[in-house]
Amino acid sequence: MNLLKHSYSILFTLLFAVRLLGDSPVDRSLSTALVSDDFGLADGPSWQGWYLTVPDPKAQVVKRFIIKQNKWSVLAQEKRFSASFFNHGKSYFADHGEGAIRCLDQNNNWSLLHQEDLTKDKRRKPNDLVVDRSGGVYFTLTGPGEVVYLSSTGKAKTVASDVETPNGLILSPDEKTLYVSEYVPKKILSFKVGKNGALNAKKLFAKMDDGQPDLKGADGMCVDRAGNVYCAGPKDIWIWDSKGKLLDKIVCPERAVNCTFGGTQLRDLYLTGFGGVYVQRMKLSGVPPQPPAEWPDSMQDKPSIQVPGNVTQLLDLTYAEYGPRKMLADLFIPKGKGPFPAALIIHGGGWIKGDKMKFRAMGVEMAKRGYVSMAIDYRLAEEALFPANIQDCHASVRYLRAHANKYKIDADRIGVVGGSAGAHLAGLLATTPKVKSLHGGGGNSKYSSVVQAAVVMSGPMEISTGSVAERSLTAKNPVANAIFLFGGTVKEQSGLYKLADAHLHINKETPPILFQFGGKEDPSKVQPSIEKLKKLGVPTKLLTHYQDGKHGCWNRHPWFLPIIEDVDSWFQEHL
Numbered sequence: 001m002n003l004l005k006h007s008y009s010i011l012f013t014l015l016f017a018v019r020l021l022g023d024s025p026v027d028r029s030l031s032t033a034l035v036s037d038d039f040g041l042a043d044g045p046s047w048q049g050w051y052l053t054v055p056d057p058k059a060q061v062v063k064r065f066i067i068k069q070n071k072w073s074v075l076a077q078e079k080r081f082s083a084s085f086f087n088h089g090k091s092y093f094a095d096h097g098e099g100a101i102r103c104l105d106q107n108n109n110w111s112l113l114h115q116e117d118l119t120k121d122k123r124r125k126p127n128d129l130v131v132d133r134s135g136g137v138y139f140t141l142t143g144p145g146e147v148v149y150l151s152s153t154g155k156a157k158t159v160a161s162d163v164e165t166p167n168g169l170i171l172s173p174d175e176k177t178l179y180v181s182e183y184v185p186k187k188i189l190s191f192k193v194g195k196n197g198a199l200n201a202k203k204l205f206a207k208m209d210d211g212q213p214d215l216k217g218a219d220g221m222c223v224d225r226a227g228n229v230y231c232a233g234p235k236d237i238w239i240w241d242s243k244g245k246l247l248d249k250i251v252c253p254e255r256a257v258n259c260t261f262g263g264t265q266l267r268d269l270y271l272t273g274f275g276g277v278y279v280q281r282m283k284l285s286g287v288p289p290q291p292p293a294e295w296p297d298s299m300q301d302k303p304s305i306q307v308p309g310n311v312t313q314l315l316d317l318t319y320a321e322y323g324p325r326k327m328l329a330d331l332f333i334p335k336g337k338g339p340f341p342a343a344l345i346i347h348g349g350g351w352i353k354g355d356k357m358k359f360r361a362m363g364v365e366m367a368k369r370g371y372v373s374m375a376i377d378y379r380l381a382e383e384a385l386f387p388a389n390i391q392d393c394h395a396s397v398r399y400l401r402a403h404a405n406k407y408k409i410d411a412d413r414i415g416v417v418g419g420s421a422g423a424h425l426a427g428l429l430a431t432t433p434k435v436k437s438l439h440g441g442g443g444n445s446k447y448s449s450v451v452q453a454a455v456v457m458s459g460p461m462e463i464s465t466g467s468v469a470e471r472s473l474t475a476k477n478p479v480a481n482a483i484f485l486f487g488g489t490v491k492e493q494s495g496l497y498k499l500a501d502a503h504l505h506i507n508k509e510t511p512p513i514l515f516q517f518g519g520k521e522d523p524s525k526v527q528p529s530i531e532k533l534k535k536l537g538v539p540t541k542l543l544t545h546y547q548d549g550k551h552g553c554w555n556r557h558p559w560f561l562p563i564i565e566d567v568d569s570w571f572q573e574h575l
Contacts, residue, residue: 024248025228025239027267027382030281032250035065036072037276044083044128044220045272046091047262047286053091054272055081060097065277067263075104083220083258087131089292094126094139101126101137101150106296113137114150128168128220128258132175133290133315136197140166140180147180149197159199160191168221168231168258172242173287174316174328179205181218181231186210188218188231188240206244208233220258220272224284225355226325226383230269232256237271242324250280261286265353283382288357303361303560310335311367319376320395320442327392327442329376329399330356331407332367338408341415341575342400343567344451345375346393346429348420348459348552350481352381358555359419365564371571372409374400378425381484386496389485391440393429397451398444413575415453417567419554421481423459424502427529430454430513431505438499450511453574455567457516457554461529464490464497464504472497503529512539512574516563518549539574 036042040058047053052065053075062076062084080097091104092113099116114137116124123143130138135152138159147160147169160166165183171193172179178191178199186208191199206229208218215234222230227242236249237259254275262268266285271278295302307313312333320327334340343366347354356375366373378392397414404411418426432438433450460468463482469490471480486493486500498504506529513533517523523544533540543566546559553559 023241023245025224025226025282025284025383026248026250027281027283032253032271032278032280034253034275035270035277035279038072039063039272039276041257041274042272042277043081044085044094044258045260045262045270045277046084046086047260047266047270048086048091049289050264052262052270052277053084053086054277055079055084055093057082057096062093082126083128085129085131085137087133087289088135089289089296092129092131092137094129096125096127099125101129101139106292113154114156116141127166130169130171130178132171132197138169138171138178138197140169142166142183147178147191147199149199151197157197159197160202162202163189168219170221170223170229172223173225173227174318174326177242179221179223179229179231181221183218184216186216186218186233188221188229205229206231206238206240206246208238210234210236217255217257219256222260222269222286224261224282224286225266225377226284228284230259232258232271232273237269242326245324253278267353285353285355285380288355291357291360301557303365303555303557305360305364307332307364308368311364313364319374319399320392322442325379327377327379327395328356329374329396330360330363332363332373333407334367334370334372336408338372339404339410340370340372340408341413341571342409343371343373343571344393344396344400344414344416344426344429345373346378346416346418346422346425347375348418348422349380351386351389351421351424351485352481354380354421359422361555361560362417362564365561366568369564369568372400372407381481385487386485386500387438387440390425390428390432390438390500391442393425394432394439394449395442395444397429397449398442398447401447401449402444412452414451415455415571415575416451417455417457418459419457420459420551423456424461424463424500426454427456427459427461427502427513428500428505431502431507431510433509435499435505453512453514453571455514455516455570456526457563458518458521458551461501461503461506461526463501464494465501466525469497503532506532506536506538508536508538510536510538512570514566514570515540515542516546516554516566517542517544518551518553518559519544519547520550541570 082096083094101114126139137150167183168181190205192201217234219232256273314331359375363373379388472489
């Protein structure tokens, strides 16, 4: 009988492990690797865009690692910083040694944002911090058991006071929830975020129930774009989904104390602790930082993302939900009574990377021209295979129609524009309003996802034939992105490739489609679609007059405004 119970126990453990593996965001094809062990204590890291910042409070230095150069340098000395966070083009630091919050801007100028009065209470030393989209800073005071909110204007207030040894903390991607780790009891709390940084509805989110109560250490935290919550524990990085379901653990070579996402695709999870810095490749990417108020001189070719007074900006709205997974979008609404035409904007990135932040400038510019514009995130290939991404796109159109009155949208005038892989999705969205298998769930099922016009910028229409199909068979290093999206080559997954082929879906009811390519690009890949549209009597046009424009020029000066001007003209004519 005991043997039978033991067999069931083993079976349960194996099934649990398989379940975790299936839901896990960890890329198990790659092992956790050492980056550097030249630390006394590697503490709260942050990713700046092309380098990693790691404070070492034991050695009292702050180091930077430039990955492309494989080079470490010292950013600051004689600083007992315990954590860092990058947002709005700035690096924020918890100065545990002096009880302060400090900031390093993009011009390498230091500033003091907040100073605790250590003469009244020596324990009031910030441990960890997170910065919200408004520039406000949440930080923990472990000894006093408090979470403090420092507004962007410099006003500090305690927003949670009954927390047992608060340590790490992180915001959910939509910033509606703040997670705080309790170090000693190894618990994770969640709070609802209110106005002006207020916290309420405190509740237990998760426990590190590792069966070893003597081991302390629910420490630093981060989240990924799907809303999964990560926390460093005594031996592992624990990962839960946004509902508190345990997804996986990453075993750390030595005790980890914090973690953050980084790398060029934000898919490298950096683990810091007593053994130094390690990295683990992930299937999901982290949450990108908010852009700076103004781009530095070195990036003046990037269009402004400043929101003018005649445009209302609503960031990180949930446009679709799949269980615990929330799909987020940024909405830009012109001032005035409306109703206004709407422009859905879909980012590129080869279906495997990218985010809505890349198209914020386009969203702002379209709103300035009288459109309610919405830039969306969608599920990338290694999170979910096709047709997940196009199902998100259909769901986003349904969301716009379902909320037309709220956002002053003319529901009969919705256009879509996408670049590169986003262009493929824009073309596929426009050609598949009746292909129900591509519509998915996500909500607002009573509403149509038909669009009245589309703009395809430097992207493919043909998927089951042409360059995408050919690369799936021939590309070796790196492997073709389509293999990640469809789960195999065109021969292995021919049905999915055909389903994703916008060219095959073109019919006489297809809305007008504008094709745009930079002057240095080859537009021949969309010529078959242009000919097919013309034969069916569907309005179409190819524009390539963007001199010297390369792939992605739609997000760079001097091409940005001319491209938007042509998009605007197309929508004015056909919406």
